Structure formats: structure tokens, C-alpha cells
Amino acid sequence: GAGVSQSPSNKVTEKGKDVELRCDPISGHTALYWYRQRLGQGLEFLIYFQGNSAPDKSGLPSDRFSAERTGESVSTLTIQRTQQEDSAVYLCASAPGGVGSYEQYFGPGTRLTVT
């Protein structure tokens, strides 16, 4: 079956512009996660959705970052007024959700380059 997909795969933007990154989770997965991975670094948790609510936004690095999710499907991560330090790979993962469902399935990521 289809896995998690993300678009675009690559995005180059100028400093100060806004960008939107999209994640399509596996059908039926209620949980959705966004992570940031800077070059040579581990995964940095950004935000988690259960359905279309976000019980944990603790990882969003600043108020320039926001995310939304439509029902139990597509999510978009928006970065406003991008800065060079926002350059990273943004990974999305989905999971079936619910207690005891902890295995996450990852998309290929969006590589964001801010020039």
C-alpha cells in the first residue's frame, strides 16, 4: 500500500519568504508527527497531531512555525519569514494512533534550503 508522502521533495527559497510543506499520511493513521533534521544531526521533534488536534506543540522552535491538519489526512507545516537556520530536512511520520500504537512510518522528507 501507499506509504507516507511529502511534497515538495526539495524546496529552495529566499530568506524572508514563507514556505508550506505538505504531508500525506498513510490512510487510516490518526497520529501524525513532524520532525526537523539538520545536516548531521538527529531528529528534532516539532509537533504531533492526534486527528486534527495538536496535543503537543512543544517542539515548534518559534512563532514563525505553524502546522495544521485536515481531519485525519493531510497536514501542512508552514514556516513564515524563513531564516537560513531553517535549512534542514523536514520529516513527517504517521502512526495508527491510540494507546499501544507507537510505531511510526516515515516519509522521505522535504529538503528545505534557505538562501
Added chain:
Amino acid sequence: AQSVTQPDIHITVSEGASLELRCNYSYGATPYLFWYVQSPGQGLQLLLKYFSGDTLVQGIKGFEAEFKRSQSSFNLRKPSVHWSDAAEYFCAVTGGDKIIFGKGTRLHILP
């Protein structure tokens, strides 16, 4: 605080040699533990997971890991590595909805 430590940033082994990647965690309750692999330019793929039961778990691609509660460790092992195993490996822990990842260990394979 929950945390995962992978002490080795880089490891180099010869093809055919055995491998052990270390992972130590800090978690207040019974942890659920994972190992993921990330090949260059790819997303993360789950290698194996431990939820309960037998502390030695088998995964894909010939990998296994052993949960040792007394040492707060979940080390990944493979008896004989292949050149295609060159990748970055991430250990992770959760007890609820958020997964905490280690910083990763990059595995290099010598021919």
C-alpha cells in the same frame, strides 16, 4: 527527563565483521524502544522494536537488539555486516505519544 544517548557518532567496520551499536536511555516508566535506519537521501525505516516479552528482539535485514533494563540499554547487533548496511542508525524511546530519538550513529563499511 526522557533521553536517548548514542555514544558513538561514527563507527567503521569491515564488511563481514560483527557490529554492535550502543544505545542508552533514560525513562521513568517501562519504555518502548526502537531502532530505525536512514540510508542516504531516504526517510527512516523501522529495523525492530521492543514493547514487552523476550528481551532479545529480531528485526529486518538480520539485525537484533537486546533490552537490558538493569543497564538501561538497547544495543543493536548484527553478526556480519554487508556494504549495504552503511547508513545512519537511530535509537528511539517512547512511553506515550512522543518518540525521543538519539542523535544517531553513522555506520561506515570498509571493503
